[in-house]
Amino acid sequence: MRIQVNGEYREVAHETTLGDLIALFSFASDRIAIEHNGVVVRRIDWSTVRLEEGDRVEIVHFVGGGFWKFELS
Amino acid sequence: MSIAMSTAASGRTSEFQIGGKSYASRLIIGTGKYRSYEEMKAAHRASGATMVTVAVRRVPLDRSAESLLDHLDPELQILPNTAGCYTAEEAIRTARLAREALQTELIKLEVIGDQTTLFPDNEQTLEAARVLVKEGFVVLPYFNDDLIMAKKLLDAGCPAVMPLAAPIGSGLGVQNPANLRIMREQLPEATIIVDAGVGTASDAAIAMELGADAVLMNTAIAEAQDPAKMAEAMKLAIEAGRLAYLAGRMNKRLYASASSPLTGVVR
Numbered sequence: 208m209r210i211q212v213n214g215e216y217r218e219v220a221h222e223t224t225l226g227d228l229i230a231l232f233s234f235a236s237d238r239i240a241i242e243h244n245g246v247v248v249r250r251i252d253w254s255t256v257r258l259e260e261g262d263r264v265e266i267v268h269f270v271g272g273g274f275w276k277f278e279l280s
Numbered sequence: 281m282s283i284a285m286s287t288a289a290s291g292r293t294s295e296f297q298i299g300g301k302s303y304a305s306r307l308i309i310g311t312g313k314y315r316s317y318e319e320m321k322a323a324h325r326a327s328g329a330t331m332v333t334v335a336v337r338r339v340p341l342d343r344s345a346e347s348l349l350d351h352l353d354p355e356l357q358i359l360p361n362t363a364g365c366y367t368a369e370e371a372i373r374t375a376r377l378a379r380e381a382l383q384t385e386l387i388k389l390e391v392i393g394d395q396t397t398l399f400p401d402n403e404q405t406l407e408a409a410r411v412l413v414k415e416g417f418v419v420l421p422y423f424n425d426d427l428i429m430a431k432k433l434l435d436a437g438c439p440a441v442m443p444l445a446a447p448i449g450s451g452l453g454v455q456n457p458a459n460l461r462i463m464r465e466q467l468p469e470a471t472i473i474v475d476a477g478v479g480t481a482s483d484a485a486i487a488m489e490l491g492a493d494a495v496l497m498n499t500a501i502a503e504a505q506d507p508a509k510m511a512e513a514m515k516l517a518i519e520a521g522r523l524a525y526l527a528g529r530m531n532k533r534l535y536a537s538a539s540s541p542l543t544g545v546v547r
Contacts, residue, residue, distance in 0.1 A: 213338040234339055238349050240381035247376045265338065267377050269348050271320070272312030272335040272363055272498075 208260040219258060226254035228264065239268045294519060296493045298386075298471055299418045299439035305330045306488070307518045308359065308473065310498025314507065317351040323501050324353060327511035331357040333388050333496065335364065336374050336381075359420070361388035366401070368408035375412055387412060388442070388475075388496075389421040398448040402429050406436060413437035422475050425459040427466055434470055441470060442496065445487055446477025449499040453483035457490055464491030481510075481517035488521025489529070 209216055212228070219228065225241055225248060241248050242265040248256055258264070296306050309329045314320035324332065334348060352358065360378035365371040368391060375387045391408055393401030400423050412419045413436055421433050425443035433441050443463060446452035454460060455477065463472060474487040475496040484495050495518060504510035 213341055215341060217341075232339075232341060235347065238347060238381050239339060240336075240377040242373065242377055245373070247373075247380050249380060265377070267336050267374075267381070268339045269334040269358075269360065269378075269381070270311075270337045271314065271348055272310065272361075 208258075210258055210260070210262045210264060212264045213266060223258045224254055225252075225256045225258070225264070228258065229253065229266070232266075234266065239266055241266050294522075296471065298420070303330050303357065303494075304328075305515070305518075306494040306522060307484075307515055308333065308494055308496040309501060309511070310496070311335075311348060311352070312498050313502035319507055320502070321351060321353070323507040323511040324356070325511075326508040326515070327501065328515045329356070329511075331359050333359040333361045333498075335361055336378050357386070358382055358384065359386050359388050360384070361390055362408075363388075363390050363392075365391050366393070366404075367391065368404040368411070371404070371408040372411050375408075375417060376415075379417065385416055385418045387417050387419055389419050400424055400444070402426070406432055409433055409436045409438055420473065425456055425463065427459070427463050430463055430467060430470065430472075434467070439471060440473055440493070442473045442475035444476040445474050445483065446479075448476045450477050451479030451483075451500055451503075452477055453479050454486050454490065457486065460487065460490040460492065478514075481513040484514050485517040485521035485524070488518055489524050491525055494518075 208219060208221055210219055225243060243256055244263055294305055295302055305328050307327055307329045308331045309327050311320060311332055311334050332352060360382055362371040362374040365374055371389060371391045378387060379385065389405060389408055391401045391404040393399050402423050405421050405423055409419050409421050419438045420440050420442055421438055422442045423429050430441045445454045471493045473494040473496055474492040478484050478495060478497045478500045480500060487495050501507050501511045501514060
């Protein structure tokens with residue numbers, strides 16, 4: 208199924224959870240945060256939230272700064 | 281005795297509070313624009329700052345991204361910001377993400393109104409502040425140096441306000457000292473942190489002499505030829521400015537006033 212991650216379309220398997228997604232991209236999972244369809248999901252719920260076709264996921268971390276354009280979709 | 285006195289004086293000049301919590305330095309610094317992490321770390325150490333601000337951004341999907349947080353002294357209090365947001369809604373979402381990732385209620389609220397000047401959108405800032413305070417955030421809002429806006433932000437529940445000295449990254453120094461002085465005089469109990477526009481040490485000292493409780497800066501240090509040296513200069517300027525504010529400056533006069541006695545001069 209197709210979902211959007213940080214504004215990019217990605218194919219993922221059915222039943223994929225947010226936790227699976229983090230593992231898929233091999234992000235270090237500490238000190239990042241996830242928004243699922245506009246709602247922040249607590250870390251303890253990552254493994255139970257299942258993605259569905261067309262879902263929008265934002266995964267953020269921290270950078271220096273500072274001024275850049277807001278980019279969450 | 282003089283050592284004891286100077287210790288007491290520096291203790292009184294450096295510590296300040298935000299929302300009931302004490303911070304050991306009145307200098308808050310940024311993490312952007314440094315040429316390397318090493319340079320940033322050296323500047324952070326030299327500044328004596330106990331709080332640093334960081335921005336929230338999307339994790340790049342196609343490459344491994346080094347975390348800025350790995351390069352910060354773990355002793356530092358991290359102040360996430362909403363830099364780059366243009367609406368209250370964007371800023372609120374960013375603040376919620378920052379809180380989840382860092383487990384801190386602190387948020388430096390920035391809602392920008394215009395790309396050329398990076399001046400804040402005061403209306404959107406106030407709207408976001410009201411929502412975030414209700415959600416339990418400790419909101420530190422960046423706004424134009426306007427007394428009425430400061431009052432509204434404090435009424436909304438912000439524990440401190442962050443008026444600009446000049447446009448972000450401009451290095452112009454305090455452009456409207458009268459506004460900051462009025463804000464200090466009219467809001468004697470408020471925590472006022474001058475944010476943005478400082479260019480060099482004298483600018484920071486002026487902000488503190490006008491009665492600011494603290495100064496937040498990034499570019500003045502990061503874009504200096506020697507950031508660590510400038511960070512130390514800023515630290516000293518903040519302390520000197522605070523001490524001068526507490527000391528109470530002399531009145532200005534148009535004409536000279538001799539320092540030595542006028543009698544007994546050899547003629």
